[in-house]
Amino acid sequence: MSAxxxxxxxxxxxxxPAALPTPPIAEPAxxxxxxxxxxYAGLSTALHLAERGVRTILLEAREPGWGGSGxxxxxxxxxxxxxxxxxxxxxxxxxxxxxVAFAGATADAVFDLIAKxxxxxxxxxxxxxxxxxTPASARTVAARAAQWEKRGASAAFLDKAxxxxxxxxxxxEASWIDRRGGAIQPLAYAxxxxxxxVAAGATIHGDSPVASLARRDGRWIVTTRQGISVTADQVVxxxxxxxxxxxxxxxxxxxxxxxxxxxxxxxxDNIRKSILPFGQVSSDTRQLLLYFRLDHEGRFxxxxxxxxxEPTSAADWSHLERVVEKMFPQLxxxxxxxxxxxxxxxTRDFLPHLHEPEPGLVIDxxxxxxxxxxxxxxxxxxxxxxxxxxxxALPFPVLPIKxxxxxxxxxxxxxxxxxxxxxxDGGVKAAA
Ligand SMILES: Cc1cc2nc3c(=O)[nH]c(=O)nc-3n(C[C@H](O)[C@H](O)[C@H](O)COP(=O)(O)OP(=O)(O)OC[C@H]3O[C@@H](n4cnc5c(N)ncnc54)[C@H](O)[C@@H]3O)c2cc1C
Numbered sequence: 190m191s192a193x194x195x196x197x198x199x200x201x202x203x204x205x206p207a208a209l210p211t212p213p214i215a216e217p218a219x220x221x222x223x224x225x226x227x228x229y230a231g232l233s234t235a236l237h238l239a240e241r242g243v244r245t246i247l248l249e250a251r252e253p254g255w256g257g258s259g260x261x262x263x264x265x266x267x268x269x270x271x272x273x274x275x276x277x278x279x280x281x282x283x284x285x286x287x288x289v290a291f292a293g294a295t296a297d298a299v300f301d302l303i304a305k306x307x308x309x310x311x312x313x314x315x316x317x318x319x320x321x322x323t324p325a326s327a328r329t330v331a332a333r334a335a336q337w338e339k340r341g342a343s344a345a346f347l348d349k350a351x352x353x354x355x356x357x358x359x360x361x362e363a364s365w366i367d368r369r370g371g372a373i374q375p376l377a378y379a380x381x382x383x384x385x386x387v388a389a390g391a392t393i394h395g396d397s398p399v400a401s402l403a404r405r406d407g408r409w410i411v412t413t414r415q416g417i418s419v420t421a422d423q424v425v426x427x428x429x430x431x432x433x434x435x436x437x438x439x440x441x442x443x444x445x446x447x448x449x450x451x452x453x454x455x456x457x458d459n460i461r462k463s464i465l466p467f468g469q470v471s472s473d474t475r476q477l478l479l480y481f482r483l484d485h486e487g488r489f490x491x492x493x494x495x496x497x498x499e500p501t502s503a504a505d506w507s508h509l510e511r512v513v514e515k516m517f518p519q520l521x522x523x524x525x526x527x528x529x530x531x532x533x534x535x536t537r538d539f540l541p542h543l544h545e546p547e548p549g550l551v552i553d554x555x556x557x558x559x560x561x562x563x564x565x566x567x568x569x570x571x572x573x574x575x576x577x578x579x580x581x582a583l584p585f586p587v588l589p590i591k592x593x594x595x596x597x598x599x600x601x602x603x604x605x606x607x608x609x610x611x612x613x614d615g616g617v618k619a620a621a
Pocket of ligand 1 (some may be wrong): 248252427430556557561
């Protein structure tokens with residue numbers, strides 16, 4: 190067996206402000222609501238509950254932002270995987286229309302919170318560009334831009350030449366720009382959410398992995414691995430790609446593959462000007478999508494799918510290094526300074542799932558690798574629902590938990606799908 194790969198800190202861990210101390214829970218406590226998981230979903234729920242005066246305790250296994258929320262690409266992208274017309278066809282005009290309005294405003298949720306609480310989070314809001322990797326996907330993004338424009342969003346189709354001018358690569362047939370999008374330093378944002386949630390009155394405990402959930406006399410007993418319990422009227426579970434076995438069949442209802450990222454050190458001014466010169470962030474239409482941007486200090490970073498297992502050596506990121514050389518030859522001799530990865534949660538219908546398997550146990554899971562805006566906005570809705578018990582507060586229907594068929598085989602299945610998509614997506618072309 191190969192030796193474990195010594196994981197260096199991610200770019201975000203190396204550049205985020207220090208975390209607020211969140212000591213483990215040391216003695217039994219009571220609350221109105223216990224939130225499990227300290228990513229954007231849990232932290233936003235805790236913040237919005239505390240702002241309503243609801244007594245809230247959040248238990249996080251490691252530290253706020255340890256999961257996807259501290260590891261992601263920091264691209265703030267409104268919308269879901271489905272286009273507005275598709276959502277209205279799936280959910281009906283009325284519910285679908287509300288869902289489109291919710292999905293279209295998820296980036297606002299992030300930038301509004303940053304402004305409202307004067308958060309110390311490097312951010313920029315110049316838009317998100319989705320590159321189309323084939324002529325067929327160029328038609329798809331043209332329709333996507335038109336659908337969002339029709340609903341009042343600041344969006345536009347970019348032809349091949351305009352796409353190249355905005356991205357700095359000839360890889361794409363066309364693209365669309367959604368000016369509602371932007372970028373944040375993701376771990377800084379998670380840590381700031383934790384700070385403002387505590388300032389609003391929430392209690393947050395790190396290093397407090399929840400080991401069991403039990404219902405007694407109409408209340409929930411949430412017990413950590415250290416044997417300390419929180420007694421609460423309601424529980425909100427937000428463990429997403431890091432979901433374990435607290436709730437039967439929940440882990441089996443998602444697939445949680447790893448997404449891998451690499452980043453350079455700050456680029457020279459000349460090179461910096463040649464990539465995303467107008468400050469947008471970008472991802473593409475591939476099934477195994479590539480996402481890339483510059484950070485607030487001019488480092489280039491790019492991410493994409495890698496092995497399902499945890500990485501064992503730097504070679505597990507080499508596919509991304511090859512992509513960089515082809516897409517941006519000017520980066521060929523720029524060394525890679527950071528390599529990291531994290532788990533995303535995918536559902537069978539590519540929609541986020543809400544569950545309430547028992548009264549007062551509310552679950553939010555599955556954000557398809559697009560959770561910065563979504564989970565921030567979802568936290569506000571979850572808080573609204575838990576405080577009022579009005580299901581209209583929730584953007585998605587509450588569904589029973591359905592395990593995926595043959596879930597034990599999912600690692601092999603995902604590896605096969607990744608290999609298939611690598612073939613069908615077509616390779617990244619070498620720059621002409
Ligand atoms: C590499 C990568 C790149 C991504 N890029 C983007 C992007 O650019 N834009 C975008 O919008 N989205 C992106 N995403 C997705 C986004 O990061 C996630 O959707 C979002 O962070 C999920 O937030 P969350 O709060 O639901 O879950 P998480 O942030 O994963 O938080 C779950 C938390 O639950 C805790 N937990 C688990 N079990 C327990 C337990 N038993 N007790 C207590 N705590 C527990 C974990 O420690 C973890 O901190 C990316 C994800 C990854 C991994």
